[in-house]
Amino acid sequence: xxxxxxxxxxxxxxxxxxxxxxxxxxxxxxxxxxxxxxxxxxxxxxxxxxxxxxxxxxxxxxxxxxxxxxxxxxxxxxxxxxxxxxxxxxxxxxxxxxxxxxxxxxxxxxxxxxxxxxxxxxxxxxxxxxxxxxxxxxxxxxxxxxxxxxxxxxxxxxxxxxxxxxxxxxxxxxxxxxxxxxxxxxxxxxxxxxxxxxxxxxxxxxxxxxxxxxxxxxxxxx
Numbered sequence: 043x044x045x046x047x048x049x050x051x052x053x054x055x056x057x058x059x060x061x062x063x064x065x066x067x068x069x070x071x072x073x074x075x076x077x078x079x080x081x082x083x084x085x086x087x088x089x090x091x092x093x094x095x096x097x098x099x100x101x102x103x104x105x106x107x108x109x110x111x112x113x114x115x116x117x118x119x120x121x122x123x124x125x126x127x128x129x130x131x132x133x134x135x136x137x138x139x140x141x142x143x144x145x146x147x148x149x150x151x152x153x154x155x156x157x158x159x160x161x162x163x164x165x166x167x168x169x170x171x172x173x174x175x176x177x178x179x180x181x182x183x184x185x186x187x188x189x190x191x192x193x194x195x196x197x198x199x200x201x202x203x204x205x206x207x208x209x210x211x212x213x214x215x216x217x218x219x220x221x222x223x224x225x226x227x228x229x230x231x232x233x234x235x236x237x238x239x240x241x242x243x244x245x246x247x248x249x250x251x252x253x254x255x256x257x258x259x260x261x262x263x264x
Contacts, residue, residue, distance in 0.1 A: 092158035092236040093150050095243040100145040100162055103255070116237065116244045123255075131213050135172075138223050139257065142167035148231065156238040164232050169257045171226040172219060179215040180208070187211070230254050 095114050102111035108121045126133045148161030188196050196207050232254045235246040
């Protein structure tokens with residue numbers, strides 16, 4: 043087996059972690075997309091503070107209070123963020139991602155009596171940063187095991203790395219990164235649009251919001 047083949051195999055295995063968080067992006071694109079129940083919207087004068095709605099939303103998110111957070115979004119969608127993966131490692135990565143969330147309020151204003159905007163600085167563990175270079179770490183771990191262990195414990199009969207060995211190396215590399223989540227944090231500015239509907243300010247779900255919650259780099263996504 044060539045070195046290029048081995049590297050490709052490791053990269054494909056490592057991609058499970060990108061796929062895990064990409065799946066979250068897909069869920070949020072459905073949940074937070076303009077998928078609100080059909081209802082009559084009563085337009086009233088914009089009383090209250092839209093910034094307070096934004097603050098309560100992000101406060102609830104960072105406490106992982108999903109139902110509370112959803113109540114501030116138009117249509118009160120199911121955010122589906124509490125559905126943990128069955129695989130222990132994937133679950134630990136997902137939980138670390140959620141725990142990494144932090145926010146701070148920026149500028150905001152009222153456009154007119156029924157629309158407003160609010161910027162929020164949102165920080166999270168970025169999946170692309172978390173997985174960047176992990177294949178090289180796995181290569182180094184495997185190289186060490188090749189030197190330390192009987193070859194039959196590392197390779198299959200046809201010279202491929204054993205699936206369980208690659209998985210173990212990947213888990214070791216990933217758990218090493220989970221021990222220092224602060225190394226993979228990034229911040230982005232989210233501009234929320236808010237609408238005054240039925241006597242309250244609600245957040246209008248847009249791509250920039252779910253991209254931020256899904257760890258998609260600024261300018262990425264759909």
